[in-house]
Structure formats: C-alpha cells, structure tokens
Amino acid sequence: MHMRVIKTAFQVTVLFAAFLLLLTVNAGAMINGITGTTFNLTAKTGHISTPDGGSYLIWGYANGTGLAQYPGPTLIVNQGALVRVKLTNNLTVAGGGTPPNVSIVFPGQQVTIASADPGVPGILTKEAASGKTVTYQFTATNPGTYTYYSGTDSALQIEMGFMGTIIVRPTKGANFAYNHQDAKFDRETLFLLTEMDPRIHQAVENFGPAGVVGTDYLANYFPVLWFINGRAAPDTMAEPMAPWLPYQPYNCMPMMHPGEKLLMRVVGGGRDLHPFHHHGSHARVIARDGQLLASAPNTGPDLSTEVFTIQSQPGSTIDAIFEWTGKGLGWDIYGTAADGPEFIHTCNDTIVVDGFDDATHEYCADHDKPFPVTLPTNQELAFGGFYSGSPFLGSLNSLPPGQGGLNPNGGYTYMWHSHTEKEMVNYDIFPGGMMTMLLIEAPGVPIN
Amino acid sequence: MNRTSLLKCLRIPVLLLVAFFSVASSSSALNLAAVEGRWTPPDSAVPITMWGFIPDPGSCPGAPVAWNVGPLQTGTSGANLTINLRNCLSEPVSIVIPGQNTILTPQTITDGQGRVRVRAFTNEAAPGGTASYTWNNIKAGTFLYQSGSNPAKQVHMGLYGSLVVGKYSEATKDVLLLFSEIDPALHGTPASATPLNYKPKYFLINGKAYSSGQPIPVVNGNTQVNKNLLIRFANAGLMSHTPVLQGPHMTIIAEDGNRYPYARKQYSVLLAAGKTLDAIWRPVKSGTYALYDRSLSLSSNGAPGGGMLVYLDIKPFPWVLFTAPITSGGAIR
Amino acid sequence: MNSILKYSIMAVSVGSFLSMMSVFPANAGVSVQCPGDTDGSATWTGSEVQPPNTKCMHLGAGDGFITMADGLSQYIFGFSNLTGLVTRPVFPAPADDVMMAGMLGASFPAPPIVLDEGDEFYLTLTNVGMAVRPDLFDPHTVHYHGFPQAAPIFDGVPDSSISINMGSSLTYYYKINDPGTYMYHCHVEAAEHMQMGMVGNLYVRPAQDGTTKIYGGKTYTRFAYNDGDGSTGYDVDYPIQIGSFDSAFHNASEAVQPLPFALMVDNYPMLNGRGYPDTVNPASLPAPAENGGKVSQKESSLVTADRGQRVLLRISNLNVTRFYTLGSMGISMNVIGKDAKLLRGPDGKNLYYKTNSVTLGGGQSVDAIIDIPADAISGRRYFLYTTNLNYLSNDTEPFGGMMTEIRVN
Ligand SMILES: [Cu+2]
C-alpha cells in the first residue's frame, strides 16, 4: 500500500541524515552520553517531534542547564566510581497546580541519599519537591548496562519521559562490556526502546498531571508511537545532536565491518515488551540486568545463547554481541572474475588460520563461487533506498533514476526493528517508529 | 485481604513449618468451595461482584462473602494431593493446577456446526454439587490453582489461588506474591474476557490493590538480613507483568515448579500470564524494599499511583522490636 | 491526533496518485530458476535430474480468502504453492497458467517450507497480483526470518535490496547450513502484508537426522538439532505458528478503506491460521466461496502421538501486534531450543529447561519437547492454549481462539 510515497518520504529524510552522518565524527563507534562521576540532572519539560510532523510534550532529565532529553542523558561511568546524581526539580505544569515531585531510581544499584540534599520521602525513593534538589549516590561496583527512571508516580512519569541508561565501563577497558575476554567488542550501539500514548501527553499538556485522573489511559494503555533512543525512524538514522531534534539528541545508527563485534545494549525503557529483531545474523546474549550470564565468577558468559530476536522486557537490560561475516552463503560476496575484472580479489587465510581472510574476514570456502541466480530485469523490480544496485559488498551499480542512493559505499544494510510490526510505523507510514538500519561497510571503507 | 490469608501469605517460621509439614504429609485432602463474593475497590464504596474459592464451610454460604484470592494451599513434594470442591455458583466449576502434570477429564460441547469444543479442561462440579481432584506425585515449587471451566470467564472473575509444595533447601523463609487483575466492566453480569473487551482497571498483589494515599501493603514474613528469602511469584492475571525488586538483584531459580539448570541473577523478571517463578534474595541490609510492576500496572481505577506495589520488610539481626529508618543498601527506609 | 489524521489522509491520496503514475513492467515474465529442471516446474520429472542436495519451490504472492472459526470470511494477502506448474513447456505443449492458479490462491498460513541442513534451496517467488485490489501494485518478497549470515539481496527487506513487481518472478538462493525453527514472511510494508497473512512455517532438519542415537533408553533417528547425544530426539514433530488477525483491518483492506497501522488490535487469535476448534480439525478446512473454491487453510494444529512418544513442537510467532504466552495443560514442556539454536552455552553447558508456558513476541521461536507418559491411555488429551485467557475466543465467540489439543493415539 502506498509504497511509493513511503519511499519518497523515507528517502528525503534519510538522504539528509546519511549525508550528515558522513560528516559526523565518531558517531557509531561509541555510545553518546555524558561521562564523569557527578551528574547534575534537571527535571524539565520539552517537546519532541516525530517524523510524521507530530509534536508531544515530554518531561525529561536535562544535563545541567541544558534542554530536557528524551530519553535522559546516558550516564557513562567507570567501574568502582562513586557516582553522584544531583536531581533538581524545575518541572512546570499546565493548569496552575503545583508541579509534582520528581525522583530517580537505579535498579541494580545500592543507592544512598546525600545528607546535603536529602529530598523528601516518596514511595520508591527520596524525591525532589518543586524547585528543590535531591542527591543520589552509589558506587558503580559492577560493570554493565543499567537503566534509571522515575520512582515517583512511575506509570505517568516514565511515560512522560523520565528514563535513561547507565553504562558502567569495566576496569578491563572501554572496549569490554564486562571483565572478560568474551565480552570484548569493536563497536557498541544503544537501543533504548520506548513507546508513547499521545493521549496522556496531550492531557498533561492541557491540564497538567491532573489531566489523566478520571481517564483510563494509564490502565488501558494504547501506544501509537514507538522509539529507539527517543527517536522514531527515520530520525533514528539522522546525526546525533541534530539541531532540528533539540530534545532528542541521541540517534541509533549501528555500523560495522565484516568480522567485527558489535555490542548491542538493549534497554526496555517503556512499559511494553518488544521483540527486537536484528536482521543479518544471530547475536549472542551475554548479560541481563548488568549481570554477565556466567555459571560462576570468571567463567565468562558460559550461559549465553544466540538469538535472532532479542526479547526486551520493561525495565530490564540485555547485552548482546552481534557479528557478521557472510560465512556459508555459498557464493562470493565480493563477486568473481565472471562479474567483471574489478571483482577479482584474493582470499588469504594464512596468518590466523580460521577459515577467513586475514584482513577482510571473507569466508575463503565461498571464495570465487559464482552468484547462484539470475536477477530479474530492472523493470521487474522495485528498489530500496539502501540498495546499492549490486548484490556484492562494497560495489555499486546503476539504478533507474531516483532509486537507491542512501548507501554511497555499497555497504550491506539490514533492518533492525521491533518484530511487533505495528510498532515500526509512523501512524500509517511503514517503515518508521521502532526501527533503524545496520550498515555493514566493506573492508577498507572508513566508518566515521 | 483478610487477616487470615495475609498471615498465610507471609508464611511461617521454621518451627511452625515442621509441624505443618508433618501434618500435611499424612493427609493432603483440601476442601474448597467456589462462591460468589464481593470486593470493595480502594477508591469506591460500591462493591464488585466476584467469584472466589474459600475453605469449604460445609454448605453454601447464604450471602456473598468478602472476596479474596483463594486460600493458600500447601502440599508435600512427591505425595498425592486431593482437592474436594463444592460449587456454590450457578454454573459448573472445576480446578486445574497448570504446573502439575495430571490426567484431565475434558468436558465438551458441540457447536452449531457439529464441532466439538472443550469448555472445561477437566471434570466439573455442577451447580450445587461437588467434585474431587487428585494429583499424583506432585512436584515441589510454587503453583497456581484456578478454574479450568470457561477460563476466559471464571479466572478473571476471581477463581484462583496459590499452592506451595515443599520448600527449597536454600531458604527457610518465603513470601508469596500473587498478581492478578480485575476489570469491573466484566463483573456486573459475569462475562467472558475477549481480545477486545478485557481492560482491567485494578491491579492486585495478594488480593489487594494499593491505591495512592493509602498505606502501602507490607510483606515481612519475619525475614532477616543476611538470610536467604524465597520470593514466590504467581500471576493469575491475563496480562504479563514485570516485577522489579528495587535495588538488589534476585536469583531466579525455578519456573512452574521446575528448577533451572543454572540460576539467573536479575533485578527484574517477566511474570507472564499464568506463570509462577521462584527467586532467592539475600538482603545485606535491613530496611524496607519496594517491589513493583515495571510493566507499570501502577494505577488504580485510572488514578496514578497505586496498583501492583508492595514493601518487603527486612529485619535487622538480632531481632529488634522496631526498624530504625535506614536510607542505604537500596532500602527505601 | 488531529494533525496526524490529516497527514494520513494526505499520504493516502498522494500514494494513490503515484500508484497511477507507475508504469507496468514492459517485459514482465514468470521465470522459475531451478537447477536440473528444464520445464520451469521447480520439480524434476521425466528425464530431468535433481542435483544432489538441491531443493526448489515456486511460491505465488497475491490475495485470497479464509474462513475464521466463527464463520467470518476474511480477505487476506498471502502465498500460494505453485510448485509443479509447468512455466517453460517444450513446444507445442502449453504452459500452465501460473497467474490463474495463483489468483486468489493465497493460503494461510503460507505453505510450509521444510528443508534439510546442507540443502541448496532455490525459491522462486512470482507476484500474481491482488485480484480483489486492482488498485494495488505492491511488490512482494520472502524474508527467511532468522537465517544466519544473511546477505541483503536474498533477505527480502525491500528497503535494503529488491522486491518483485506484479507479473514477474524473483528466485532466492539459500545455502542451508543451520538447523532449527525459523519462519518466513513477506517484508514489503510488513505491518500490513503480515497482518494480512503473508507468514508461514519454515524449519530445517539437522544433518544428524538418519543417524541412530539412544537417549533415555530409547532409540531415535530424528532430532531437532545436532545435539551429539540424542537429547533432542523425537518421534513426531509439529510446527505451531502463533498468529492473530485484526478483522477490522482486513475488512478495511477489502473495502479499500484506510486503516492506520498503528491502530491495529487483533481480535482473532490463531494457531497455524485457525482458531479453536478448527485447530483440531486434522483436514484442510473447506474452501471459501469467495476465492472460487480454492482450499486456503491446509495446516492443522492437532498434535497426536502414541503413549511414550516424544513430541517436538516447533513454536513460532508471526503476529504483528503483541506477545502471546502459550501454555501446556496437564503436561510440561522441555525447552531445548530457541531462535533456531540448540539451548547450550558456548562451552556446551546444557541449558534445557522444563516449563508449562513460553512467551513469544513476533519473530521468536521455541523448540519444546513433550514426553507423552508411557502409561497414557488412548484418547487422553492435553492442551496447548494461551494463558492470556482473553484470547481464548474467536473475536467474541467463546471456547475458541488460541488453543489446540494433544491427543494420545
Ligand atoms: Cu507482501
């Protein structure tokens, strides 16, 4: 249904995004966030925008005097650090009522309250009253992926946007997820998954938090918007800190080369389950809720298993390592001499004898095997915006005017998305919502 | 929740357990009655019609009882369990225990096209009648018992309770947390829940829906710091929930009465509809810990706050008569 | 919400406008590619020689009708099995009319794809068009969901590669290296095409099949995975695909009315494309009148086994709106695989676990083995049913929905 209009809308925005990505430094290698040991967060209102032109009130944690963020700042700390999170309540609400208290809970952390900013008692933790501050502190004892979110009126406040990610980097190094060799990665991407029921946001925008009282929105929840790292596709693929998304600074653009390890940090930021399907290959789930899946200390992730869809549960975190080489496809992903002289290449498995080329990670057993079928003529095909025109990695071929164009280096692209497909839409536009693309660039093509 | 069943939910110190078990092993016939009840929501004086299991009073009550989740049943691992059911409702009722293997005696109807449909998973007590159920060689763990007749209708009406069989060597103390939901719109005239009509508004733990502004339900079970506590989760609701123990990690050891080959350390756990889970937690600091549904069934009849939230009270060691407020170790106070 | 609505209406009108502008492919053609097959039937007949380890299949993508368990007729998009139709006859023999065979031939779920480890699989997809929706010119694809180390050209995601237009064929090639329970679906406008029915079972049997292993005192020759010890040995296996439909969405599609994807709410829960009690009908359901009498619901979910037998359930979920929990009543399941992987750690630690229910979102799969007790008498019944008990109905009709029976022979 209306395939073409989608392609057009998708293409324009993403083309812009892809163009900017090329200019952006270091967007894909490490996760965007703020580092340190003391974080000054401020609870504020803001407005997010969705690719279909929507604008919605959010409540977000801001970094100091910055804008409210959806989701809150990703706090990146080192293992063993004493972390202080100072939360100041600058929330304002419609309807002239007193702004509600705000707070943060840190599942998996042993939190104490600083005596200087004790806050006021709440149901799940100490809270900051309007205009006041509360300071939480904890020692980041264990490495891993964690989440933080509002402990005050959580059904409403998490929905409004009070949630975020904490990454604790292990002592072993920043390219390890945990203190074990099997938790090493080359690149990492955050996938914080949320959904939104605009009725709640409109009620709060018009009447303040009292606007949801007397409705059944919190019980009979019906989201129609879905996000990764606070953005709905195709904005997920735009540059981080895009000036046109001031309240949604984080993107989600996984990129890698064949043979590299991509760490997926998947956080259930909302209240729904999401089946996050990562096309391309299985991923090995090595940790949950910041705990390595190990049968004993120092065994490494010996209880890990591989999945093709990550079941993200609300409030939980999953760490998974994704790898791709194209092993066993039965044809040469770089083409053969029969495809043209420019496809002639070698596969050298001599230094590290593992079945793969030492430099490119090509699977040598498939080397020089011909492409197995004849593709239909261009007139018989519809082309995706990310199609390079060629089935071979790193190669481009001409496409009819207006087709393709989003994949200038001929990389392989894979859709990573909620497999509850109604969640990968922007209302009636598919694809959108909880979706992004993995870009695997050919060896030698620089990423960032 | 009335006092008796609250006490039962909290379980019992070691000395009492020993006595309990010696009784249970000699005879494990349990007698229940399915009755009409009334449940008064926290925000309203208007009671909601419920169906529930109560200890069999020997004859049908003359008036609707105060509804609660069914009484906690206990059984002995490896023994046979018999439940005798008296049906005081106007339609057939049965009892199934989804996690225990058994021989079922399905009851069927034939529809207008001649297709045979199972309307009850096993044999039923007719209105005013009785029925008896036996499970042989029952396995240890935490279980739900619930109606096996028209489950789309009778379970959400309130015909459920918990069964605890045996105990784990790791923990002498335990607490039971039975999650469930109520959609009042389907109770005035008891109706089947369907894909589109089921919209629960009350979210309960152990039969109690916390409502904002009211005291938060406390589950303490005389649990001490530095001792293993077994948390038994059960979900009689039709939707999944995600309990989070705020602060510490738990170790999930079993589901549906089946031990995992390797336990899993998590602060949150998916508690699917009809699922039971067992978790071990060793608190290192005394105080009050919150446990709540991260699927955010944290509202009560639409009002924010409330819903599926309890406090776990961990006593210091040695016991003292009161717990001084401690704001550490992940505890709330 | 108002502004969104306006936007959606605008999108629809622009979409239709662009559809009308599109040019129908000039040299469209049905073309089956299958090594050793000369008449384009995706089979080997007469003097044709099947190369070793080669399998072929020809699927049509189009529309059709099915009958829900409460009697409602439902318009669907779907796949039809065109394997065996001669598309490249030797003159003067006529070609079979693939387009006529595929027209309104969609089945639900899609024809099952059963493969063996080591196969080279050539799958030709022919887009036969939507007879009920001549206004649509949607291309289609096959996404082999879960296939490890996939390349975009054969992954079926239209945005990443190519999809096939009406009247033409695209042949996918898969080298089958990894046993397990997968699934397949069209990935074009996936929220819509999958809701409309373009989903099916797909699984790969392991190389260990045909060898003999003794496990638990019993001898097995069929296994879910290459377990090395026979622990995934089974006597009978059943694919069970969880699904559900939003009848309002299907009705709107049939009536050419827009219904936003985000507003889908499924009211017909199913297993293998049927609600209970049709799930336990061992035969195909009668053909609906609306599609000209083509049988469109061939997959039963009735599980039958002898006493003492081991039953492998290949459970997958391809609904597009929510998670479902599938429970077993009276008997427990032993989960031995997930997402087409044997449930073992990287150093071989056995992570199989027993349970009475599994919870799957769309795109997840679980392999579970049920041991029928050795003393079970003939006629004994167990149940597979959703513990989301409000899904035990066919829309509002009670005693239906996502449930089937396990019967002891
Ligand atoms: Cu399609």
Ligand SMILES: [Cu+2]
């Ligand atoms: Cu898929």
